[in-house]
Amino acid sequence: MSNRLLDWCFKKSIWVYHVNTGSCNGCDIEILDVLTPYYDCERFGIKLIHTPRHADALLVTGPVTRQVRERVLRLHQAVPDPKLVIAVGSCPTGGGIWHDSYATCGGLGNVLPVDIYIPGCPPRPEAILYGVAQALGLVPKHVEARTYVEE
Amino acid sequence: MFKHAISELKEVILCLKAGQVTLGYPFEPHPPESGFRGLPRLDGDKCIGCGACANACPPRLISLDDQDGYRTIDFALARCTYCARCRDVCPQQALAMSDQFETATPSPGDLHITIKLRLVRCRECGAVVGTRRAVNKVLNEIPEKLGLPPEKMDWLDVCLSCKRVRALREAVLMAEVDS
C-alpha cells in the first residue's frame, strides 16, 4: 500500500539534482533553459535542488572524467531510493567525442545504472522534458534500431 | 528611496507586461525550425557503401566491416554530435538529418542504424574490391565521361593488386608482339 502510494507520488513531481561530470556546459545551459519561462518545468513540480539527499533524480551531463568518477559514485549513493539516473546529452550516452579518450570513462553506462539516456548535442529543452517524462513512464519511446539489408 | 520605488514599479510593470509566455509543449507539439539537425536518417536504397561518412565523422561512430559476402556499415548514434558532416560528404545524398529530437531511450542500442550491402570480391584473389552498388555506379556513370573502351570494363571486378599484375602481363605481351 505504501509502495503504491510512493509510486504514485514519485510520478508527480521529481526534484532533480544536476551533476556536471566534465561537460562543455552546453547541456547544462539547456537544462537551465528548461527552468526558464518558455519551457517552465516548474509547472510540473520539477525543480533543481541543491543537495542530492533531497533529490529524486540525478541529471548527469558530461562524459565521466577520471577525476569525477568517484564523486559521481558517492553522489549516487547519497540520493535516497527510489531514484532515477538521467543521462543528458551525447557525452554520457555513448562518450560523445571523448569515447576513446584516456581521461574519460566512455559514457555514464560504464559507471552508474542509468534509467534513461537523452541524446543530443545539446538536447533541446523539449527533448529533455520528453526524456524526463519517459523516465516517469508518462510517454512511450519513439526510437528503435533500424536495419537495412540489400537483397 | 524614491528612485528605488520607481525602479521596483518599473520591474513589476515589466513582468506584468511580459505575461505568460510558456509554450504549449508537451501538450502541443513544438516542431523545430527547418534545417534542424536532428537524428540522422539513412536511405538504404541510395547508399553505395563508399565509407565517406565514416571518414568524415568526428566521433568516429560509423564503422565498416567486410565479412563473407556483405559489407556491414553500423552507425552507433549514441555518441552522435549532430554535426551533419556525414550528410555533407555523402556522394549519394543518402543521409539526411531528420527533425526528430524526441530520442530519449533507456538503452543506447536503440540508436543504431545498420546497413548490409553485397560485396564484389576480386575474381582472381578474392580480396574486397568494393560494394556491388559502388561497382555498378562506376559501370553506369563513369565510362561515358572517361571514354573507356568496353573491354576495360572487364577489369572492374579485379582488385588493385591483381589489376597491376594484369597490366604488367599485358604490357609484356604487347612488347613481345611488337618485337
Next chain:
Amino acid sequence: MQAWRIREPSMWLTEFLTGNRKTYGMNLIGGVSRDLPEGYQARILPVVDRIEKEATAVVDAILEDSSLKLRLQGSGVLSHEAAKAFCVVGPTARGSGLAIDSRSDHPYAAYGEVDFEVCVEQGGDNWARTMVRIRELFQSIKIVRQALAKMPDGPVRAEIKSIPAGREGISSVEAPRGEVHHYVLTGSGQRPYRWRVRAPTYPNLQCVPALLEGMTIADAPISIGSLDPCFSCTERVAVVDRKTGLSRIYTQDELLRQYQARFG
C-alpha cells in the same frame, strides 16, 4: 527570469540559421560549413530589434534598484593593479579599467570592418563587471546590424585539399569570458595531433583570493559568479622549474601560503 525570457528568441533564431540552438557546427577549416538559409535578413533584424527594446527596458528598470546596488557595489573589488598582476582577461579586466579586447587588439574574422566600442568601467567591483556585460550586449547588437548591412556575396569556404602533418597554429579569439587561445599541431590523417586551449576562466580564477579578501561569505558566490567562471575550463596549477625541468603541482595549502606571503 526576464533576461532568460528575452534571450530565448535568439536561440530559436540560431536554430533557424544553423540547425541547432547551441552547437552551430559552422566552423570548418577554410571557412564555414554552410551558407545562411534563404531569408535570413528578414529573420535576424526583428529578433535583434526586439531584444534591444526589451533589454533596454530591463536595464532601465534595474539600474536604480537599491537592493541590487547594495549587493553588487563595493563587493568583490579587484583593483586596477591587481587585475594587471593577475593577468585577468575579458569583462573581469574591463571592469577594472583595463581596456583589453581581442576583437580590437588583434582583429580577426570581420571585426576589423565593423565599428564597436570597448566597454570599460573603472569601479572594479561586481557592479562594474555587470555594467560591462550589459553595455557589451548593446555593442553586440550594433555589430550584428553593421555586419548584416555589409554582408558580401560569394563562396563561404576556401577549398583545402589536404592538411600537411607537423604544422603548428595558434589563434587568439575573444570569447564571452575573455581571450581564449588555441594551439594546434597537425598530425597524419587530416586530424590534429595535439590541441591545447587556454580558456579565459583559467587566468580569471587566479584573482579569486584577491576578490574575496575582506568580504563576507555571502558575497563569495556573487563575486565568483561575476567572473562568470566556466569550471570546465580550469585545470590544476602546475609549476615548472625551468632550470631543472621538474614540474610539481601545488596543493591548496601551498597556494594559500604563497598568496599570504605575497599580499600579506
